[in-house]
Amino acid sequence: MAAVLRKLIQGRLPALAGVLCRRSGNEGHLFLNSSGSTLMQPRCGYSSPTESVIVEMDKATGVALLKLNIPPVNSLSLPLLTELAIVLDKLEMDKHCRGLILTSAVPNIFSAGLNLFDMMDKPNEHYSEFWRAVQEIWIKLYGSSLANIAAINGSSPAGGCLLALCSDYRIMANNPHFTIGLNETRLGIVAPFWFKDTLLNTVGKRTTEISLNLGALYSPTEALSLHLVDRLVPETQLLSAATEEMGRWLQVPDHARQITKSMIRKSTLEGLLNQREADIKNFVEFISRDSIQKSLQFYAQSLQKQKQHIHPPSSSCRQQISSVTFARSPWYSLIQRS
Numbered sequence: 109m110a111a112v113l114r115k116l117i118q119g120r121l122p123a124l125a126g127v128l129c130r131r132s133g134n135e136g137h138l139f140l141n142s143s144g145s146t147l148m149q150p151r152c153g154y155s156s157p158t159e160s161v162i163v164e165m166d167k168a169t170g171v172a173l174l175k176l177n178i179p180p181v182n183s184l185s186l187p188l189l190t191e192l193a194i195v196l197d198k199l200e201m202d203k204h205c206r207g208l209i210l211t212s213a214v215p216n217i218f219s220a221g222l223n224l225f226d227m228m229d230k231p232n233e234h235y236s237e238f239w240r241a242v243q244e245i246w247i248k249l250y251g252s253s254l255a256n257i258a259a260i261n262g263s264s265p266a267g268g269c270l271l272a273l274c275s276d277y278r279i280m281a282n283n284p285h286f287t288i289g290l291n292e293t294r295l296g297i298v299a300p301f302w303f304k305d306t307l308l309n310t311v312g313k314r315t316t317e318i319s320l321n322l323g324a325l326y327s328p329t330e331a332l333s334l335h336l337v338d339r340l341v342p343e344t345q346l347l348s349a350a351t352e353e354m355g356r357w358l359q360v361p362d363h364a365r366q367i368t369k370s371m372i373r374k375s376t377l378e379g380l381l382n383q384r385e386a387d388i389k390n391f392v393e394f395i396s397r398d399s400i401q402k403s404l405q406f407y408a409q410s411l412q413k414q415k416q417h418i419h420p421p422s423s424s425c426r427q428q429i430s431s432v433t434f435a436r437s438p439w440y441s442l443i444q445r446s
């Protein structure tokens with residue numbers, strides 16, 4: 109099987125070289141680097157030095173529960189992305205690990221998406237390093253050989269939604285106060301093509317068109333109806349539901365599931381793998397523009413102002429927002445006030 113997977117990556121999926129390939133046996137794990145050469149990796153534990161990524165490994169089932177743990181909102185900062193990348197590599201290398209459940213240790217928030225302050229008022233070198241780290245996480249999660257289930261236990265805008273979209277299956281806590289979606293346009297920024305492709309592969313073209321253009325954030329019920337998530341459960345049952353669902357995925361032999369997953373996601377992954385440097389250059393050029401910086405600053409400030417001055421919208425006001433939910437959008441609040 110190792111030979112089949114290696115051939116698949118080196119030959120038929122050349123651009124996926126660098127995405128992990130696993131093999132059984134006593135000799136450890138096989139990692140194919142971007143030049144196609146093999147590196148032996150020792151087996152290791154999953155400590156994250158700052159505890160910003162907590163991993164609880166169930167040795168009996170081979171399922172790792174990974175909790176993001178950066179209060180207040182699990183924003184994806186450069187240090188968090190770096191730690192997450194290390195943990196994901198370790199899990200991928202562990203031959204006992206077959207499945208990953210991604211969730212949050214922060215109450216009511218899955219992830220607030222990319223850390224706004226990593227995209228503001230920084231030198232271009234920082235933007236470049238940050239964006240490479242964002243790309244890396246997407247490549248590792250979307251290209252993971254593990255069965256991957258997102259247990260979405262809170263709001264999940266923008267990059268937070270992307271994390272969830274990388275999973276094979278999404279279960280969300282059915283709490284009407286939570287929202288999920290790619291809301292980038294609401295910040296005056298643009299979801300990159302690989303964010304768009306990940307959404308497109310999940311919900312189809314028409315929903316992608318509406319969601320991305322409007323920067324829509326959806327309630328769990330709306331997200332379910334659009335197939336942005338696969339199932340809703342009461343908050344208290346989220347982890348047991350994710351564990352039960354994982355059992356279904358692990359009934360399938362790993363090699364068959366992994367090759368099938370590669371086949372389905374290959375072209376999307378190649379879209380970025382073939383032009384990573386150009387994508388970084390594009391991001392740096394875009395994010396460093398004065399107009400974009402002003403937009404982000406305004407957005408970050410309004411998040412803070414919202415907390416200081418604005419009460420949550422009344423239920424009648426929320427109903428008016430209706431199917432495209434802009435709840436929690438500082439822009440919406442500012443429009444309402446003016």
Ligand SMILES: CC/C=C\CC/C=C/CC(=O)SCCNC(=O)CCNC(=O)[C@H](O)C(C)(C)COP(=O)(O)OP(=O)(O)OC[C@H]1O[C@@H](n2cnc3c(N)ncnc32)[C@H](O)[C@@H]1OP(=O)(O)O
Pocket residue numbers: 180181183217219220221222223224225263265266267268291292295297298299300390391394395408411412415436
């Ligand atoms: C060519 C391509 C170009 C560009 C592509 C770039 C792509 C970007 C994708 C992204 O992910 S952009 C980030 C988008 N994220 C958001 O819009 C989320 C904004 N946050 C919220 O809506 C809310 O904070 C929340 C629903 C997540 C949580 O609400 P709540 O529990 O009420 O917390 P607060 O709003 O009071 O926030 C607490 C604290 O956290 C700060 N914060 C919130 N989000 C972020 C963030 N993304 N990055 C950094 N910091 C964030 C917020 O300002 C508060 O800070 P305090 O100092 O006031 O405590």
